[in-house]
Amino acid sequence: MNEKVGPKKWKSENLPGGQWNLPKLWLLTVVCFEFLAWHGVDCWTYHYSAKTLPWENARRFCRKYYTDLVAIQNKGEIAYLEKTIPHSKSYYWIGIRKIGGAWTWVGTNKSLSKEAENWGDGEPNNKKTKEDCVEIYINRTTDSGKWNDDSCQKPKRALCYTASCRALTCSGHGECVEVINNYTCNCNPGFFGPQCQYVVQCEPPLVPMLGAMNCSHPLGNFSFRSECAFSCLAGTVLTGSEVTTCGATGNWSTPTPTCEGMPATTLVPQETALYLTSSATYSPQPRGSTASLLGGTTNVTNDFILDLANGMHCDEVRAPERGSVNCLHALGNFSIHTKCTFNCSDPSTLVGASVIFCGELGRWTAPAPTCEALNLVLSSIKRGEYQPILIPLGVTVGAVSGLAFTIWLVKRLKKGKKSKRREDAY
Missing domain, CATH: 2.10.70.10 (Complement Module, domain 1)
Known part of the structure; x- marks a missing residue:
């Protein structure tokens, strides 16, 4: 009967007869670091199986409980593993195998480069013609820390890791590289920062005189991949590139163009009119279309263009009297x-x-x-050149005068009535 992988007990090969009561899967070592205060604590951990497994089963084991089979990054990682992983007669599977005739890191699906190779003496030799998987010698007398190609069906311990890199660790704009006690982001061109969270910006270009500029900003105003298109007023010609793009280094791909006057014989056809707006944006429109010119509406033809080319002016205005x-x-x-x-x-x-x-x-x-x-x-x-107190004073005087006049008028009326009564009595 097959024994279940990842038992609750593991018999140490370095401690004869000794047994450790550990959780289901054995944690070899934990390397933690606090990358940035606002990102909390991340850990990169190594793990290995208690039982030996064929390469495919070993990878399934790692991917089920951890991240994947170990991808050796550098000699420093190998030295670290040599110090912390116990010797095993069967040695350990790592995350390299032959795919399409090329040795490939299975975690990234990238081919193994010459600089990253760490083969033992005479390896890989494909001794049995189907040695398509890779093991690492740990604490071996010879070639310790080196790699050997072997049959994928041979049972060996799975050497796993749990990654600190996540899908958005580098903001989706870089490659996260695991290193001991840390991780680093190799940012894509046009991005920078500890987690590639910033985008390179370019200085806003100047709008050419007698021209217009229309820009699109997929990643932010005047930043990497921003594109600006230029056009000129009819009757002028654009000198330079019509389009410029903000590059990864913070520079525009081409200088800002200029709009220069053309000879009258090269002006646009008579059936083309000019469309202007108060924001100095220009584009040709069919003849007879209504155009907005500095707040008014008018139809503008090539007569205007000729006048403009010859230097059209308005009458000088003077300051009004006072x-x-x-x-x-x-x-x-x-x-x-x-x-x-x-x-x-x-x-x-x-x-x-x-x-x-x-x-x-x-x-x-x-x-x-x-x-x-x-x-x-x-x-x-x-x-406001008056004394505020004069207003209520004037109102008071006016009110008192009006009241006095009213009293006088009432008395006069009463006196007139009394005189009339006396006359009637006689």
């Missing part, structure tokens, strides 16, 4: 997109639009406003 004007010139003094803001000095008030723009065909969006004088008394009250 007022001031402040103008911002986006493309030149009093050219399209110039914005002028008007203010009046006290005591006067602004009549008209307080802000006007230089719009299509060199026309302002509204006439320049004027500043008109106000009544001085009302102006003083409006400015």
